[in-house]
Amino acid sequence: MSKRAPDRDCHVLSPDSDGIATAEAFLRRGELVAIPTETVYGLAGNAMDNTAIAGIFAVKNRPRFNPLITHFADQDAAWQHVMPNQRAQRLADTFWPGPLTLVLPKRNDSTISHLTSTGLSTLAVRVPAHPAARLLLITTQIPLAAPSANPSGTLSPTRASHVIEGLGDKIAGVVDGGTCPVGIESTVVGFDGDSPVLLRHGGVSQDRIEASIGTVAVATEHSTVSSPGMLRRHYAPSTPLTLNAETAKAGELMLGFGPDMPAGAPAGSLNLSVSGDLTEAAANIFSMLRELDAMNANGIVVMPIPADGLGRAINDRLMRASSEV
Numbered sequence: 001m002s003k004r005a006p007d008r009d010c011h012v013l014s015p016d017s018d019g020i021a022t023a024e025a026f027l028r029r030g031e032l033v034a035i036p037t038e039t040v041y042g043l044a045g046n047a048m049d050n051t052a053i054a055g056i057f058a059v060k061n062r063p064r065f066n067p068l069i070t071h072f073a074d075q076d077a078a079w080q081h082v083m084p085n086q087r088a089q090r091l092a093d094t095f096w097p098g099p100l101t102l103v104l105p106k107r108n109d110s111t112i113s114h115l116t117s118t119g120l121s122t123l124a125v126r127v128p129a130h131p132a133a134r135l136l137l138i139t140t141q142i143p144l145a146a147p148s149a150n151p152s153g154t155l156s157p158t159r160a161s162h163v164i165e166g167l168g169d170k171i172a173g174v175v176d177g178g179t180c181p182v183g184i185e186s187t188v189v190g191f192d193g194d195s196p197v198l199l200r201h202g203g204v205s206q207d208r209i210e211a212s213i214g215t216v217a218v219a220t221e222h223s224t225v226s227s228p229g230m231l232r233r234h235y236a237p238s239t240p241l242t243l244n245a246e247t248a249k250a251g252e253l254m255l256g257f258g259p260d261m262p263a264g265a266p267a268g269s270l271n272l273s274v275s276g277d278l279t280e281a282a283a284n285i286f287s288m289l290r291e292l293d294a295m296n297a298n299g300i301v302v303m304p305i306p307a308d309g310l311g312r313a314i315n316d317r318l319m320r321a322s323s324e325v
């Protein structure tokens with residue numbers, strides 16, 4: 001358990017060298033700091049520090065079997081801890097820095113805490129693209145374990161204010177880097193031997209992964225290679241969610257997509273992208289669900305969203321958010 005006092009001030013830090021220096025001082029003391037990434041805000045701790053990692057699980061109330069992603073300044077830093085195969089190397093060359101996570105065999109001499117990978121023989125690694133995350137990783141050279149900076153099971157944060165709402169009384173600080181541009185978590189790719197397996201749809205679409213390395217298998221809960229994080233209900237608002245809806249009943253709110261949103265949609269309804277742009281919809285999904293959730297409606301109904309490109313990741317998050325399990 002964390003020894004930290006239950007109530008504390010969360011310092012809001014600027015994304016420049018001053019703010020990053022303060023974040024570094026906290027991290028070197030084993031404290032936790034939320035940082036912006038291009039996908040969502042991450043709750044960062046020194047991945048080599050057992051106390052910091054135990055703190056991440058405690059603060060998020062995260063199941064102890066669900067391993068964390070470790071973030072690095074560049075490929076060389078990541079390859080000190082894991083062994084890339086050829087396809088992993090190609091993916092890293094193509095998509096890093098960026099919203100892609102690779103699950104690879106951990107090196108025997110890796111100094112990353114076993115708590116980070118929950119004792120597995122693999123480690124999830126990523127080089128994020130957000131300038132503030134890069135500045136922090138490059139100046140400190142500390143590998144940072146960082147799950148999304150929200151209480152486990154709730155909507156992921158895409159603004160500093162979302163982090164403060166969910167975890168503000170439990171963490172040392174948050175680097176405010178504005179709104180996360182991608183808005184949806186990284187794509188996670190693992191390997192069955194040398195064969196690539198897509199473990200989570202995310203910010204790099206399956207099409208772009210396949211254009212780089214050829215066909216990938218998509219993991220299910222029953223695959224040999226799977227991700228402990230594939231819990232069905234996840235990323236959930238507290239208002240019940242209905243998918244693929246065309247109309248809203250009285251007392252409900254609509255989350256639309258595209259130009260055909262019904263003109264008579266209830267007041268307060270939102271549109272993920274009026275022009276039907278999936279990149280824009282991904283950037284809006286978590287913050288709009290949050291906004292609608294705060295309006296205490298009887299339900300949120302979501303219009304159909306095409307399952308191509310980033311639409312797969314969006315539909316994946318919506319399916320989990322609506323799941324009763």
Ligand code: TXA
Nearest residue numbers: 039041042067068122123124147148185186227228229
């Ligand atoms: O975009 C993102 O990935 C964000 C930002 C902060 O980087 N992070 C994030 O972390 O989404 P988190 O903890 O919410 O999701 C990590 C996912 C989980 O589904 C977890 O099970 C999976 O990665 N994972 C981590 N290590 C793994 C491993 N060794 N084997 C299989 N899956 C792993």
Ligand code: MG
Nearest residue numbers: 147148156185
């Ligand atoms: Mg998460």
